[in-house]
Amino acid sequence: MEEQRKLQLATDFYQLSVSNVYFEKGFKDRKAVFDVFIRRNPFEGGYSVFAGLEQVIEYINNLRFEEDDIALLKENHPELTDGFLDYLREFKFSGEIYAMEEGEIFFPTEPVLRVKTNLIEAQIIETAILAIINHQSLIATKASRIVSAAGTYAPVLDFGLRRAHGTEAGLYGSRACIIGGCVGTSNVEAEYKWDTVSKGTISHAFIMAFDSELEAFRAYAKYNPDNLILLADTYDTLGSGIKNAIKVFNEEREAGRLKGSYGIRLDSGDLTYLSVKAREMFDEAGFESAVISASNDLDEFIISDLRNQGAKIGMYGVGTKMITADGTSALGGVYKLAAIERDGKLSPKIKVSNDPIKITNPGYKKVLRFYDNLTNVAIADLITLNDEVIDDTKPLTIYHPVHTWKKRTIENFHVKELLKPIFVDGKQVYNSPKLSEIRENHMVARSTFWPEFLRLINPSEYHVDVSDKLFDIKKDLLASVQK
Numbered sequence: 127m128e129e130q131r132k133l134q135l136a137t138d139f140y141q142l143s144v145s146n147v148y149f150e151k152g153f154k155d156r157k158a159v160f161d162v163f164i165r166r167n168p169f170e171g172g173y174s175v176f177a178g179l180e181q182v183i184e185y186i187n188n189l190r191f192e193e194d195d196i197a198l199l200k201e202n203h204p205e206l207t208d209g210f211l212d213y214l215r216e217f218k219f220s221g222e223i224y225a226m227e228e229g230e231i232f233f234p235t236e237p238v239l240r241v242k243t244n245l246i247e248a249q250i251i252e253t254a255i256l257a258i259i260n261h262q263s264l265i266a267t268k269a270s271r272i273v274s275a276a277g278t279y280a281p282v283l284d285f286g287l288r289r290a291h292g293t294e295a296g297l298y299g300s301r302a303c304i305i306g307g308c309v310g311t312s313n314v315e316a317e318y319k320w321d322t323v324s325k326g327t328i329s330h331a332f333i334m335a336f337d338s339e340l341e342a343f344r345a346y347a348k349y350n351p352d353n354l355i356l357l358a359d360t361y362d363t364l365g366s367g368i369k370n371a372i373k374v375f376n377e378e379r380e381a382g383r384l385k386g387s388y389g390i391r392l393d394s395g396d397l398t399y400l401s402v403k404a405r406e407m408f409d410e411a412g413f414e415s416a417v418i419s420a421s422n423d424l425d426e427f428i429i430s431d432l433r434n435q436g437a438k439i440g441m442y443g444v445g446t447k448m449i450t451a452d453g454t455s456a457l458g459g460v461y462k463l464a465a466i467e468r469d470g471k472l473s474p475k476i477k478v479s480n481d482p483i484k485i486t487n488p489g490y491k492k493v494l495r496f497y498d499n500l501t502n503v504a505i506a507d508l509i510t511l512n513d514e515v516i517d518d519t520k521p522l523t524i525y526h527p528v529h530t531w532k533k534r535t536i537e538n539f540h541v542k543e544l545l546k547p548i549f550v551d552g553k554q555v556y557n558s559p560k561l562s563e564i565r566e567n568h569m570v571a572r573s574t575f576w577p578e579f580l581r582l583i584n585p586s587e588y589h590v591d592v593s594d595k596l597f598d599i600k601k602d603l604l605a606s607v608q609k
């Protein structure tokens with residue numbers, strides 16, 4: 127068995143070396159605010175899906191340094207002072223975390239998670255929080271794209287574990303696939319952790335282990351009458367696989383056992399041609415409800431192409447390209463200082479860069495989403511200071527955050543605050559919903575956006591604006607830094 131992970135050490139060493147200096151300089155109790163956000167959507171897409179909060183909560187709740195951790199740090203890093211190591215012995219998260227709910231749709235620049243706590247705590251938790259959120263949000267976004275390409279009537283199963291970057295990425299990747307809309311996973315470990323039951327079909331090896339394909343199908347049917355998805359392409363899909371499947375379905379039907387879901391999986395060849403032919407053969411044989419499922423290096427683009435070609439596929443199994451987020455190797459979420467305590471008050475901070483996309487939004491902020499009252503569809507998001515109040519009874523003019531001449535006035539809207547309290551004064555105040563509910567929440571969130579923001583290729587850019595007050599603070603800070 128794998129040794130228990132030590133997530134308290136899952137941090138970059140520089141978090142400890144700078145924290146040591148904060149400690150020695152007397153910055154220990156200085157409050158700071160950090161925001162987690164992305165700068166661009168993955169896959170050249172128009173949106174991203176937030177996932178990983180449940181694991182962030184577990185991580186924060188379990189964050190303690192044990193005596194053997196302290197001994198290890200002392201031995202390997204003599205520059206860490208005894209005072210700081212004593213501080214680590216007593217370390218526990220004492221601050222505040224606000225975050226979006228998992229399954230929520232989010233966009234570049236807006237905070238998805240906000241930490242307010244003392245500087246040392248905030249630094250030590252940065253790396254693990256980013257690792258968790260960057261991974262799961264990336265995979266959830268990929269899965270959401272794949273599931274939307276497959277459409278409402280063809281469910282998608284995650285088959286990715288064997289191709290994941292290790293078993294841990296496979297486990298949390300499976301979770302993220304379900305958040306993104308997959309109906310399930312082949313990963314059995316996921317069912318031990320969450321409210322999901324692993325699902326699957328059959329392997330080529332199983333068919334090959336018998337003297338004939340028919341014998342293999344019959345043997346499988348005997349023990350799996352309720353979920354009888356036979357792998358049709360081991361030898362000759364049209365010439366033997368589908369014909370043998372029909373034979374076995376007939377035998378099962380005659381025995382009164384064909385009551386659950388049944389069908390085939392295609393795993394090679396031209397999936398459109400083969401699925402159309404298979405559909406004809408099944409319908410002719412009276413198996414109109416046979417499911418034709420497909421796998422083989424699928425992604426959102428191949429799946430939408432298959433649908434355009436008229437493929438008759440009722441279920442997709444997707445592995446490699448979903449679990450490894452093919453197309454974007456990392457989400458690129460960052461954790462940036464937005465404010466720091468000075469003379470007892472939070473003072474906004476800005477990170478300046480020649481690249482406008484890298485200039486941060488300063489201050490202690492929140493994120494609002496405006497919905498049209500008539501359609502209930504999202505109109506735009508607004509990043510404001512935390513204490514700003516928006517009057518939703520009056521028209522509101524919003525500006526493009528960089529190209530400020532682009533503006534529009536919205537009215538007849540209602541507002542949702544996207545960042546919810548997760549930890550207050552170090553105490554957890556939020557319970558994660560069940561995985562099935564998070565998946566459902568994502569489906570509902572998707573339905574509140576116009577399709578132009580969600581489409582796979584060349585999506586329109588959704589409006590994320592900053593409030594006038596925030597804009598002014600940013601302008602003043604930029605001017606003072608430039609001076």
Ligand SMILES: Nc1ncnc2c1ncn2[C@@H]1O[C@H](COP(=O)(O)OP(=O)(O)OP(=O)(O)O)[C@@H](O)[C@H]1O
Nearest residue numbers: 393394395396397398399421422423424428431432
């Ligand atoms: N009709 C189709 N339109 C677009 N892409 C397809 C179609 N049918 C299959 N594909 C995709 O083409 C890619 C290659 O398929 P190919 O036919 O080369 O696989 P194969 O050689 O039959 O299978 P394998 O190598 O796994 O045994 C796969 O990603 C598959 O999903």
Ligand SMILES: O=P(O)(O)OC[C@H]1O[C@H](OP(=O)(O)OP(=O)(O)O)[C@H](O)[C@@H]1O
Nearest residue numbers: 285393421422423424443444445446447
């Ligand atoms: O194609 P993916 O999206 O990654 O889906 C998972 C794949 O895993 C299995 O293949 P296996 O490992 O047996 O190898 P194969 O590629 O030869 O089918 C299965 O038959 C799928 O093809």
Ligand SMILES: O=C(O)c1cccnc1
Nearest residue numbers: 285312325326327328443
């Ligand atoms: O159940 C299946 O068909 C399956 C599971 C993992 C990978 N490929 C296929």
